[in-house]
Amino acid sequence: MAKHIYDAIVLGAGGAGLMCAATAGQRGRRVLLLDHAAAPGRKILISGGGRCNFTNLGVAPERFLSANPHFAKSALSRYSAQDFIALVDRYGIAWHEKTLGQLFCDGSAKQIVDMLRTECEAGAVEMALGAPVTDVGHADGMFRVAHGGRTVQAPALVIATGGPSIPKLGATGIAYDLARRFGLRVIEPRPALVPLTLSGEEALFRSLSGVSAAVVTRCGKAAFREAALFTHRGLSGPAILQISSYWYPGKAIGIDFLPEREPGWLLAAKRDRPRANVQQILAATMPDRLAAALAERLNLPGKVADQRDRALAAAEQRLSDWPFHPNGTEGFAKAEVTVGGIATAGLSSRTMAARTVPGLYAVGEAVDVTGWLGGYNFQWAWASGRAAGEAI
Template sequence: MFDVLVIGGGAAGLMAALTAGQRGRRVAVLEHGPEVGRKILISGGGRCNFTNRTMRADRFLSANPHFVKSAISRYQPAHFLDLLARHRIAWHEKKLGQLFCDHSAQDIVQMLLGECAAAHVSILTDVRVYDVGKSDVFRVQTSRGDMTARAVVLATGGLSIPKLGASRFTYEVARQFDLAVVQPEPALVPLTFGGEHEEWVRALAGLSLPVRVTCGKMAFEEALLFTHRGLSGPALLQISSYWSAGESLLVDFLPGQDLAALLMTLKKEGSKAKAAGALARWLPQRLAQAFAQQGAPERTLAEWADKDIRLMAERVHRMELRPQGTEGFAKAEVTRGGVDTRGLSSQTMQARSVPGLYVIGEAVDVTGWLGGYNFHWAWASGHAAGEVAGAE
């Protein structure tokens, strides 16, 4: 008999467990893999981008954009930094407020395990959970026998990175208790191309440059990477969370500059450069050549008509690309969708219709931007659930 059973030993699950344990409750974490925190260990190039200084609700996607506000306002980046300080874990800040460990993501996992140990939380690995039922208490059927608890926290994550053991378990249990699930889809994921754009994109594989990419009303200005399969890089991963099948992207390959004005100046100076040579002043050589091959005049720039300059500038600043699809959950950093927030309390993460059942982390229909937001949602939602589950 436990007070709280946490199913899933990732970032959210460990935070919920240690928070409940610190309140004197008997807590166990059930992890189906051989070790906990595996996604933490591979994140951020092995250094774990554990949070972001800029923690705002508009950096998260959800059918209910206000859902995250309560949890992230009560558990802020400063709280996690205080935890790091107590464990003497050094960290540094990169661009756009992203915070990383100086040494290794292993430091984060050891810190969480240390906090769990201090709170007398049992960590059980290689445990399969077959069923979750409830009468007066929850009964959880596992490969180690039946366990009972007053509260169950579902923290098994989404479907991204299946090689780490991603599963639909939380969605299945949620539906069993009549909680709706928003269709899970890959997010923060490279996009693939076919048709007219496939050859153009593949020919530029390996090239990276800063761009501004737009989908609908959302735009991100960061690096774009051409791959043999399509497009990746921070800007593309960010916009992928907002992209849906059939939609187009607009890419500005020279953000913050006016290519038409730049080319017009060269024309007035009597430039003898042709399209590729002229564009290579501001764009990588291979990209300049690729644009030059898209119907640019063969004449020198001094001989271009003004309309030719305007057309080239339009191509570079507003190139429309229509992705064919994504590289799927295997390459997705997170899952968009999940347990519908309408069935959960934003303050406690508890199911409104099932007292004692909590859903946290990536399993919920909350998806953060690239840059530490998804880890912070794990900490904040886990902390919110652990506080209440541990207080009952």
Template sequence: MEYDAIILGGGAAGLYCAMHAGRRGKRVLVLERGEKVGKKILISGGGRCNFTNRHTRPEAYLSSNRHFAKSALARHTAQDFIDLVDRHGIAWHEKTLGQLFCDGSARQIVAMLVEECEAAGVKIATGQDVETVEHSDGRYSITSATRTDTAPALVIATGGPSIPKMGASDFAYRLARQFGLKIVEPRPALVPLTLGGEDVLFRDLSGISADVAATANKTTFREAALFTHRGLSGPAILQVSSYWRNGDGVTVDFFPDEKPGWLVAHKHEAPRTAFMSVLRERLPERLAGTLAERLEIAGELGSQTDKALRQAEARLAAWHFMPNGSEGYAKAEVTAGGIACGELSSQTMEARAVPGLYAIGEAVDVTGWLGGYNFQWAWSSGWAAAQAI
């Protein structure tokens, strides 16, 4: 069969690109390896799909080219996607930090995208494990076990290798290399970190969370951190994990609202207050106990020198953890790195040196923060490519 565009990958970016290209009168085919489209959409946001973020902005994305995402994000915004959701009558709500979720189910987003594709005349073929991709005479020929299709435009929308149990793989990178495109080394992002060595003690706090400010490589996020049986997780840790590299430390401020001198001031105001009681006022008891034990401070505040309390303040404000790794692609929400932005036009997402070849979504070296940013990149980049096909 001949089409105007073939899109590899029936995830968020692929389906969105297909519907917009179809609306423009293009004959579009989506080839999806799995038996169903939108698998990662369905598990996102606890099954309610955190489909965008009101505060979407270029600064919320990691990339080897910090300017690359600006064009697509500016031309197709979070409000554009919200308007589509509203037209389909999908109820939604806003949680913290601009995160938007379906009131009902992520299935509503998948159904909306499929319905839009059908209305635009898009053909979706599932269960298609691509065997070969060839390019000659200005056309791409895609062969799977059951079919061969051709088109002058080919869109790589197969994502990265995060969450392999959902069918994720490095196919996008292999295909990009086939056409001579450079790859920024991929790595797990938005992923729990593991602890070893002296930090193993904190694994005993599995299930305990606290509101903290976590920092990695000079980038700080103020959200909850969660101790697990393997190490550290929770929104604050997932956020900084995208900036963390093997061999780096992570610092956690357990009292982000306190200013230097707060423990000394507390001592002068209530010297008979136990140090543990002060920690317990703000932290879960088991966490407070572990921190007090590591600080080797016991008894009343009045029995401590001001110097000792200032040292405790400093340690609590920048508690140093040395992760020995992460939980890898199996638990990573997204993949950082990918097809190098320098290979692509930021306006159209087309490869500069390979006419008709496009890359969108997670396959590209653009990675958003936790909280709907990666979905918005899928929508914006998919829309940008659709306008150029």
């Protein structure tokens, strides 16, 4: 076979690209893996505080966002969280479960990258890193890619370049440019798993910067019970990152500051602690600064014994669904992933192949499939990469 001709060229050495290349290579395909970064798996290395939240025991299709909510089912069912765990175990990588089914390495995320590199080596995958792709063309059934001063060719091309989240790691929108060039539709990308910003009257909550509390966040039909964190710009923390994927400009989010409390708890407090004020009652179950800020906005001065039952019931309702109106997000720079991307309508859910361009595939974050916080997006990377690697 000619030196610059391969069976498949994979663009992007992140999680999906590494998995795809390793899978195809171990099936006997001659694979070239390209990336402009000098080393593979840069997002993997920083994930999970450097310990890589590599999957989640709760992976299910309904925990992924897409214009087609059924698209992810095929790949996720054929390469499950247990399949990836088995691979991790085979390499002797110690791991542990944190809250909500999240799995992390006991040691370093580098172990996952090294594992995937070894898997690529087992498939004789050739890696060419540290140079940008300068051109991509397609003619006579072959894709031609200019990279690092040479032009390489293959009948299969895999777009695994991710989305524009975390640009400091070199993330770009090249996946969308390539998709459009080949006639594939792109769902408008937006930041996901990202802090939300507040302005106007709600900006007064900036005085709570650094305060965290266990809450339930809601937006539309989506709801998450985790911690929220007030910042100098707005709202963050796992509960906010989760709900941000469902938020659009102009929409409100609701926060239940007391999810443990049964309806009628404030009226019960009026009977049990009549001499206490609202702030004191709130401070029993949340940080003092948050209790003070909420009590001030509820505007119920004096003892609860002096408050009308109707006013206390209204306060209770507001505390259970406190509306916030974000004016934006902290953008792709702070977003962990991207919502939107290459439209699934143009792809096969079984192989990740483009329906109208033979030999073209798209995997991972480049595709309009976005998981919840907590290892879901890595599982999509492994599953979609595997699906394409098995089809090439």
